[in-house]
Amino acid sequence: MSKNIETFIGCDSDYRDARAVIFGAPFDSTTSYRPGTRFASRTMRMESFGLETYSLYQDKDMEEIAVFDGGDLELCFGDTPKALAQIEAFTREILADHKLPVMIGGEHLVTLGAVRAVVSQYPDLHVIHFDAHADLRDDYLGVTLSHASVMHRVWDLVGDHKIFQFGIRSGDRSEFLWGKDHVTTQKFNFNGLAEVVKPLQDKPVYFTLDLDVLDPSIFPGTGTPEAGGVGFLELLDAIQIVSKLNIVGCDLNELSPIYDQSGASTAVACKVLRELLLAIL
């Protein structure tokens, strides 16, 4: 008898055979409003068994692709640099084995750990960023390693005009002023996504998906719900477009199961992850 193995549904590949590796980054120490995203990956893994492996949208099945589920990193709480270093190291390991890292946050700051690893291998990295919040502050209450400044930190790494934001509908005025010169921001929706991705066809792209880009009607289970978001089918369409790029790393984050009493947000997150994996692989 072998020990009890738990994976996200359909992610049964051995590490060796896998093209992609999913893993959880259960960290939310810098969340300034409502914490709880640390529980996202384990809850998604558990609840994914309410989902089919087959997608009617894409007519593909998880059993036809090779994904390895590495479980959750054991991250410390309260020491952000240390936690980010753990994430970076694990992502490097996946990249070194020529596999696609697919991280489940956690708060959005975990993206920084993964991007550090990815950008070291792909210096010309571009970033597609779906989110309700701009996340462009230089610091939040004096803390520079903050969920609210994660895209500014990513910009530190990739530089001007490499970050493309969509769905943004909340932020400080100063963020948008700063952003104008450094990143491309599409407010409220995915308009223009098809055009934006055209020149990126031959670039390495990191795709970070803050699930709160979705409207709270379909995704209330997050720390900072922002009304006026995109719909589920709009998101699926946008993912299809992005998946045509050369994705070298990606993550989805900010599900907070504590605030998902009905379980519907977790089900949404699981379905998005399934569609994302099926689209990219």
Add this chain to the structure above:
Amino acid sequence: MSKNIETFIGCDSDYRDARAVIFGAPFDSTTSYRPGTRFASRTMRMESFGLETYSLYQDKDMEEIAVFDGGDLELCFGDTPKALAQIEAFTREILADHKLPVMIGGEHLVTLGAVRAVVSQYPDLHVIHFDAHADLRDDYLGVTLSHASVMHRVWDLVGDHKIFQFGIRSGDRSEFLWGKDHVTTQKFNFNGLAEVVKPLQDKPVYFTLDLDVLDPSIFPGTGTPEAGGVGFLELLDAIQIVSKLNIVGCDLNELSPIYDQSGASTAVACKVLRELLLAIL
């Protein structure tokens, strides 16, 4: 003083005068993921008093139609054939009295009990099926009397090309392959409904409405929420179309009050039932 009578709002008719009989089938023993639909009928009855009897959509009032509320069947748990037999027997009784049976599930399998009764009286029965899930498996984990195979069991009774599914967005690939030859499946939405119902004008029709056809944004309180569903007003429109047919039996099912912390899903279910009764009668 008479004993305490509890009915769904506006269903105050005596049995003799009633054209339709609503009753609850509180059974969810085969639910494989998240149970709780057994509480739907009693919760709807209790919460229906937050609803008006008058519908602004149809300019009709529940007080103008004659519906009898027979309460809930006392079904056993854990013996599926027995529970289905109880449902069938009660439905036969209603049909024998020339009234329309309107069942509130419970899990979707309860439909089988009612259809057994209806098909015995109307051998040329056709079935309109709104659902997120195809429910066409031949068995689930070896169990043939399962919520996941209920439409396959109904097909056993009515045969090929009598079942018309709408809104389907989840299932095993094999279900859809099998279905192609035996049932008509409209994926994702109600497109084509008006065309489908035309040739059914003079047929006896059973209408089964799995409420999870609705998007989880408006109906999170169900065992297996599936993002990407239809909207509430779309559903009302579709019900209007179906109600023009010769409906000889119907049910709505899969509300799970345990997962409806806000009560909004229960309110939706009550409103759908009101609109359904007003449309058909």
Add this chain to the structure above:
Amino acid sequence: MSKNIETFIGCDSDYRDARAVIFGAPFDSTTSYRPGTRFASRTMRMESFGLETYSLYQDKDMEEIAVFDGGDLELCFGDTPKALAQIEAFTREILADHKLPVMIGGEHLVTLGAVRAVVSQYPDLHVIHFDAHADLRDDYLGVTLSHASVMHRVWDLVGDHKIFQFGIRSGDRSEFLWGKDHVTTQKFNFNGLAEVVKPLQDKPVYFTLDLDVLDPSIFPGTGTPEAGGVGFLELLDAIQIVSKLNIVGCDLNELSPIYDQSGASTAVACKVLRELLLAIL
């Protein structure tokens, strides 16, 4: 050190400098179905810190307008005339100081207290009313000071053809029959709003916003959720139109935090209040 001050986010003005005064009216004694709106104002104040002061929709910032937060009135429960008198008195005080009263309910009946004060100063008062429910009953279970008859009571004060309702989708048939001769009712949506407001350009207008005009998908946290409501962005657009009028008083009401387990409805209410203040001021 000064005492602990709590305000709705960005409402930091001193009373003297303020153009608008927000205050809570925590009263829900006549709520006939599910109570709890008494907690709306304090919960919104507390949770508003998850919101930015800056609006990307209007490119305006709460820090650029002058709003004073007067906290919550200490209203009695169980003596409706007394509570309404307290609301009226406080509103008169604000008006006497030439400031705009912005009340957070509470159940919808609190509007009556505020309108009494406003109409005494502006006898030609017109009322814009967004709601799922007509609220036009003359009484509810014999009680004339009821949430279900608040707009009838307002009509007692302002007279025929001064009340303009939008988004209405629930009520007793008799309400609509009565309403036909006395008020203007737009069912289901905001169609015709732009036309309606044109002749009101030079009139004093009270704007009362029952948040359950929103669809329960985006606003489940209310006592009587009614499916089929307007979307969040539709509401923002409608608020923009109304805000061009000469608003001399306004309120938003019927958030019930008890039924907002995810907190998303409270976040919506906060965002609506921010947009309303930024639009009017």
Add this chain to the structure above:
Amino acid sequence: MSKNIETFIGCDSDYRDARAVIFGAPFDSTTSYRPGTRFASRTMRMESFGLETYSLYQDKDMEEIAVFDGGDLELCFGDTPKALAQIEAFTREILADHKLPVMIGGEHLVTLGAVRAVVSQYPDLHVIHFDAHADLRDDYLGVTLSHASVMHRVWDLVGDHKIFQFGIRSGDRSEFLWGKDHVTTQKFNFNGLAEVVKPLQDKPVYFTLDLDVLDPSIFPGTGTPEAGGVGFLELLDAIQIVSKLNIVGCDLNELSPIYDQSGASTAVACKVLRELLLAIL
């Protein structure tokens, strides 16, 4: 087929044969802190089916006693005198038929309606009062018909030294000062209950049981939980003692299902009601 009848478990007697009549008084308009007790009676009725009719504590069965369940009064909200009058009228009717009224609140103020009826028939009425709160204020925020002053209002009717309170652990200092001269108050527990009831053997007694006398560990589902309360078995023992008296009316109140997420408080309330009925009858 007869209409759907719902009763508290085991309360199946016809009115004519019944010795006791239970009924709900769903009113909480004066609740000053957290409302919701209006839902207690209907929730208890629904959830009582998780309870056995047989009591192992008393070796008695509900099926051996004759109790009629009259359902819930349809009380208005927002007009306290009117609601109390409805309660009084219904209680008078029960008393006129020589049956024992057993009321399920609602907030504690409903006791006043019942006591008004009972004292008119039994002028020498004594009152046994279990509660966490003294409820002896003359008014609360200027309202004399308030849950917080209900025992003062009862004292208006029965006079000095007729009220015996137990388990009291919360109140204003002034309540206790006033109480010293007018009522008998046992703080914190049931000590002295046996002695107190001795001289009451031949008196008519009204027994009012505010369930928040129980510790919140076993009864969290109430508007104002007060730690330091009595245990469940202590309460059963105290009920046994009280039940030996000549009880001419009784009630239990202050269950608030909204705050009973686990359902355990409702189960406790149901069990207390079963034990109370079995002990008295």
Add this chain to the structure above:
Amino acid sequence: MSKNIETFIGCDSDYRDARAVIFGAPFDSTTSYRPGTRFASRTMRMESFGLETYSLYQDKDMEEIAVFDGGDLELCFGDTPKALAQIEAFTREILADHKLPVMIGGEHLVTLGAVRAVVSQYPDLHVIHFDAHADLRDDYLGVTLSHASVMHRVWDLVGDHKIFQFGIRSGDRSEFLWGKDHVTTQKFNFNGLAEVVKPLQDKPVYFTLDLDVLDPSIFPGTGTPEAGGVGFLELLDAIQIVSKLNIVGCDLNELSPIYDQSGASTAVACKVLRELLLAIL
């Protein structure tokens, strides 16, 4: 990299080295009142990481004992005989390997599957049964394989005077009448446990622990909470006594995470399992 392994905390032994094997039996199809125990084992596994491996009560550590966690059986829903057969088969396998089976329910009926396996190996099996409910009915609504009749079914296997029940405080009168001649029942508490176990010193004993023997104050998260139960420390003491016997199989059951909103009941269940394992091994 190896696949993601999830075990109850401290149960890291390989199968070969293990003295005990824990496994989940996620089945609740016959639960007649409130379902949800199917989620107990996976939730306990996940939440056990809030627990220490070290017990201050026993001064022992999970890391010093060898327990293998076999995960959850994949049981069908809706076919009780089949599910019980799966449980029996798995238990037989564990026994064949000379290891102790420790099952986590599920509803109490799962005990029957395990006892069938154990009694076939130990014909003189005795059973210690902690529970709030007698579970001695011959059938429930005509179903003989029911949670409410599980101990009657166990009696079918072990015969008279082999079952010893403690903490029982609920049941039908007929159950207790029947029980008097066939089993030993200690009502309400653990009095007499020490005496009862003396003559069992050299007997094979199955220990079944329905967690609802605990008072709902400390364990509200169960389908049928029964006030008046034992305390947590009383249970630990009773477990110590039982653990001195020759335990050849055991289970704990009836945690229902759906009704454990605070998570405290799950934490209790985890702690009880830790103490049980440390005491027996």
Add this chain to the structure above:
Amino acid sequence: MSKNIETFIGCDSDYRDARAVIFGAPFDSTTSYRPGTRFASRTMRMESFGLETYSLYQDKDMEEIAVFDGGDLELCFGDTPKALAQIEAFTREILADHKLPVMIGGEHLVTLGAVRAVVSQYPDLHVIHFDAHADLRDDYLGVTLSHASVMHRVWDLVGDHKIFQFGIRSGDRSEFLWGKDHVTTQKFNFNGLAEVVKPLQDKPVYFTLDLDVLDPSIFPGTGTPEAGGVGFLELLDAIQIVSKLNIVGCDLNELSPIYDQSGASTAVACKVLRELLLAIL
């Protein structure tokens, strides 16, 4: 009109006149299991209005003592040293003004910030520590500034034999081994408290109260509930004993409102704070 002031009930003193200053330290970045204590202070302030200012236990009233409520510190998340420095600075300010600091956590680590300030003024500081958890680890997952090592960090400041722990029932074995030589630990309860405090009569004492020392039956709303804790009245008694000492600083912490769905834990925390303030001042 003055701005909206919110204080814990009865804490209305001006700063100048106050003998004690309460303030919130909303920080939980190092919480390793379930976060949420950051919301404790604001929730307690809001819910304290369900509490009376008068204590029947002590026959004292909050209106007779002078406490200033300084509100919540605005602490960063994700930078522990910075947050602790903010707490320390604020505590120093209070001490400099010869007032008693009374801090509301937050996770237990906030105690370190306060103790740093207090010990700098009272080098011979002794510490009374009520808790379920020993909190004596040197680090947790490599983080030395952790809730799990806070008492070890306090020991760094005060040295051997100055810390007295009560109610401890959980920890790593190594914590207790280390603790034996450095601190005094009373397992499970308050036995020996009276003896322990005798030699401390003339010493400056810091009192830190982790509310999870209470049993989860009465206090489920905390991150890591540990069954087997002390009762509410036991805690009140222990507070009475401690309050006779020369308390120069104190805190209570670890209420997590997210896990307190019924609100009863928050009510308990408020009552404990009231009793603590009345006892000490």
